[in-house]
Amino acid sequence: MNDCLWCNQAIIYQPSWRHLFTFVERTTLCDDCQSELELLNGKRCVKCSRKSDMERCLDCQYWSEKLGKDPLTANISVYSYNERMREMIAKWKYRGDYELVYAFRPMFVKVFKNHFLTQLKNFIIVPIPLSEMRLHERGFNQADALARLLPYYQPSILKRLHSEKQAKKTRYERMQTKNPFKLVEPINKPVILVDDIYTTGTTLRHAARLLKNNGCPEVYGYTLVRG
Amino acid sequence: MKNHFSLPTRIIKQLAGKRLLKRELPVNHQTYQSLTKLKLLHPIQPIIKKGFHYECQRCHNTKRSLFGMYPCSRCNQTHRYCRKCITMGRVSDCEKLYEWHGPEPNWPTHQQPCTWKGKLTIEQERAAKRIVTAIQLKEKEILIHAVCGSGKTEMLFQGITYALQLGMRLCIATPRSDVVRELFPRLKRAFQTVSIQALYGESRDKSGSAQLIIATTHQLLRYIHAFDVVIVDEIDAFPYHKDISLPIVTKRALKPSGTRIYLTATPRDDQKQRMKYQHLPHIFIAKRYHNHPLPVPQMKLTISLQKNLAHKQFPKSFLRWYFTREHSERQVLVFVPTIQIAEALKQTFTTLHSEIRSTFVHSKDPNREEKVDLFRKKKIDVLFTTTILERGVTFPAIDVAVLNAGHHVFDEAALVQIAGRAGRSPDDPDGDVIFFHDGKTNAMVQAIQAIKAMNKRGGFK
Numbered sequence: 001m002n003d004c005l006w007c008n009q010a011i012i013y014q015p016s017w018r019h020l021f022t023f024v025e026r027t028t029l030c031d032d033c034q035s036e037l038e039l040l041n042g043k044r045c046v047k048c049s050r051k052s053d054m055e056r057c058l059d060c061q062y063w064s065e066k067l068g069k070d071p072l073t074a075n076i077s078v079y080s081y082n083e084r085m086r087e088m089i090a091k092w093k094y095r096g097d098y099e100l101v102y103a104f105r106p107m108f109v110k111v112f113k114n115h116f117l118t119q120l121k122n123f124i125i126v127p128i129p130l131s132e133m134r135l136h137e138r139g140f141n142q143a144d145a146l147a148r149l150l151p152y153y154q155p156s157i158l159k160r161l162h163s164e165k166q167a168k169k170t171r172y173e174r175m176q177t178k179n180p181f182k183l184v185e186p187i188n189k190p191v192i193l194v195d196d197i198y199t200t201g202t203t204l205r206h207a208a209r210l211l212k213n214n215g216c217p218e219v220y221g222y223t224l225v226r227g
Numbered sequence: 228m229k230n231h232f233s234l235p236t237r238i239i240k241q242l243a244g245k246r247l248l249k250r251e252l253p254v255n256h257q258t259y260q261s262l263t264k265l266k267l268l269h270p271i272q273p274i275i276k277k278g279f280h281y282e283c284q285r286c287h288n289t290k291r292s293l294f295g296m297y298p299c300s301r302c303n304q305t306h307r308y309c310r311k312c313i314t315m316g317r318v319s320d321c322e323k324l325y326e327w328h329g330p331e332p333n334w335p336t337h338q339q340p341c342t343w344k345g346k347l348t349i350e351q352e353r354a355a356k357r358i359v360t361a362i363q364l365k366e367k368e369i370l371i372h373a374v375c376g377s378g379k380t381e382m383l384f385q386g387i388t389y390a391l392q393l394g395m396r397l398c399i400a401t402p403r404s405d406v407v408r409e410l411f412p413r414l415k416r417a418f419q420t421v422s423i424q425a426l427y428g429e430s431r432d433k434s435g436s437a438q439l440i441i442a443t444t445h446q447l448l449r450y451i452h453a454f455d456v457v458i459v460d461e462i463d464a465f466p467y468h469k470d471i472s473l474p475i476v477t478k479r480a481l482k483p484s485g486t487r488i489y490l491t492a493t494p495r496d497d498q499k500q501r502m503k504y505q506h507l508p509h510i511f512i513a514k515r516y517h518n519h520p521l522p523v524p525q526m527k528l529t530i531s532l533q534k535n536l537a538h539k540q541f542p543k544s545f546l547r548w549y550f551t552r553e554h555s556e557r558q559v560l561v562f563v564p565t566i567q568i569a570e571a572l573k574q575t576f577t578t579l580h581s582e583i584r585s586t587f588v589h590s591k592d593p594n595r596e597e598k599v600d601l602f603r604k605k606k607i608d609v610l611f612t613t614t615i616l617e618r619g620v621t622f623p624a625i626d627v628a629v630l631n632a633g634h635h636v637f638d639e640a641a642l643v644q645i646a647g648r649a650g651r652s653p654d655d656p657d658g659d660v661i662f663f664h665d666g667k668t669n670a671m672v673q674a675i676q677a678i679k680a681m682n683k684r685g686g687f688k
Contacts, residue, residue, distance in 0.1 A: 096313065098308070
């Protein structure tokens with residue numbers, strides 16, 4: 001028995017034969033809290049995971065018009081951004097409650113296996129870095145925390161030079177920002193970029209363009225939340 | 228060591244009696260360095276190991292599941308941190324907590340701080356005198372058990388006046404931020420010359436440097452040995468009585484020679500036990516300030532209650548009661564167990580009787596203060612509420628109904644408090660209190676017994 005990471009209520013398991021013969025992973029959220037989170041499924045934009053009836057949503061059409069060739073092959077997100085998710089992200093990222101990342105682990109790993117492990121081979125995982133200052137302030141990088149949950153984790157090969165909080169900007173400002181990243185070493189394998197939230201996709205595309213310009217064949221995005 | 232480093236008194240007042248994280252210190256890095264060198268700021272270990280468990284030195288949490296680990300990118304180590312008090316800034320092994328070990332600031336003595344000109348009743352006077360004696364004799368703790376609507380705040384004024392005359396520092400702590408918001412303007416009016424601050428989660432001024440502090444009990448996490456007197460209002464309210472660390476923190480905020488004063492209308496079992504064996508000095512105020520007895524609740528058996536509520540309908544008995552009340556001019560406060568039921572019943576009520584103005588409030592309602600205010604101004608006739616309005620609010624003339632009084636959120640204390648909402652004004656000192664239930668619970672029976680017993684002790688038949 002353990003406690004729910006969000007509401008601290010005890011989680012009581014219904015014992016079954018399965019528990020005796022196989023390894024059943026402990027759930028970290030109680031059923032009530034789990035049901036508050038909304039998994040993304042059904043009809044989605046093939047490019048950015050947003051719920052939409054079109055094959056490509058308007059945002060992604062804008063990106064491919066603007067950039068000519070979109071550096072990001074596709075983005076996969078796990079959850080949609082509802083009220084509960086906003087609260088959880090705030091407590092996790094801004095208050096610094098690192099343990100909350102384990103609340104996302106089961107689905108985050110499962111969706112990763114379904115989408116990537118079956119299709120790609122010989123890839124590397126690159127968490128989106130934070131700037132030195134922000135990292136010092138928070139004590140940990142939330143993208144790195146997510147990447148650690150995945151198999152084949154390794155520290156990031158990207159560096160972030162300066163960073164203003166994206167969340168404070170308007171949509172237009174976000175799409176116009178300069179590329180804040182620097183590459184430490186070039187790679188020639190497919191890359192999966194990991195981040196916490198995909199809102200306009202600017203951050204991921206900056207990183208993707210940099211990687212592609214330096215000889216990377218394909219760049220995917222894997223994010224926890226589609227904002 | 229001689230203090231050849233002078234800090235403005237404003238800063239000393241902010242630091243004195245606090246236990247803070249580095250980022251909460253009101254000084255810049257340079258001053259911080261010289262203060263630690265002079266040993267005026269004393270670093271303490273934030274999380275210590277005690278036997279088989281760890282203890283957070285800010286919130287005194289010892290529960291294992293409320294400690295977490297994170298890989299720190301500053302020092303490339305894995306640190307333990309406290310998850311319980313994380314909303315007030317993360318306490319982890321990485322950062323020390325700091326206490327002020329410099330000179331105590333001089334709090335001003337006030338000749339005549341109290342600008343309140345009201346008059347106390349005999350009963351209130353008795354309690355006020357007792358509080359003054361407790362502060363005078365530096366008694367450890369005392370409980371004021373006063374029935375709902377007996378004017379507890381006014382009883383405090385003499386004690387506060389006495390303490391301020393001696394230049395003491397005081398704190399009025401309460402578990403609920405609503406109560407802080409209500410007390411703050413009242414005390415500001417009563418003590419106009421004294422520096423008073425209100426501290427709660429969303430309060431703007433967080434410096435906490437005033438002589439008289441009104442705070443939620445959670446805010447006391449940042450204090451240590453700061454106050455000569457701590458008054459805990461509504462000691463039986465959630466979360467104080469469920470949370471083991473809050474009583475520890477309240478005790479810690481007090482100087483070792485200080486006095487704790489508890490106020491409540493419904494003491495919990497542990498306090499009752501301690502009063503019975505005379506481990507806890509107390510005084511009982513049985514009369515409301517307008518000298519009328521407490522309204523005694525009536526129980527109304529309603530077999531179809533659960534079925535009706537599940538279908539978002541009103542039980543017939545409720546509607547019959549509503550439309551045949553003796554004083555139909557009174558507003559009605561309807562308590563329901565959950566947020567969903569409150570919203571659903573309001574919906575049904577409007578479709579049934581659109582001519583009667585009704586609305587709902589609950590803890591997640593962003594407009595909750597506005598709606599309560601409208602109700603107070605008599606612009607709403609029926610208010611559906613969860614237990615958030617069970618205490619600390621006064622409406623002049625209301626009848627009270629509890630739908631599904633057998634639900635576990637309505638424990639004895641809650642029901643006594645709910646009954647205490649009725650008949651609070653001297654112009655209309657009575658009111659109906661009806662518990663609609665589908666089977667008596669111990670809580671309901673005990674609440675009614677407790678109210679009758681209090682009336683008896685107050686000298687009413």
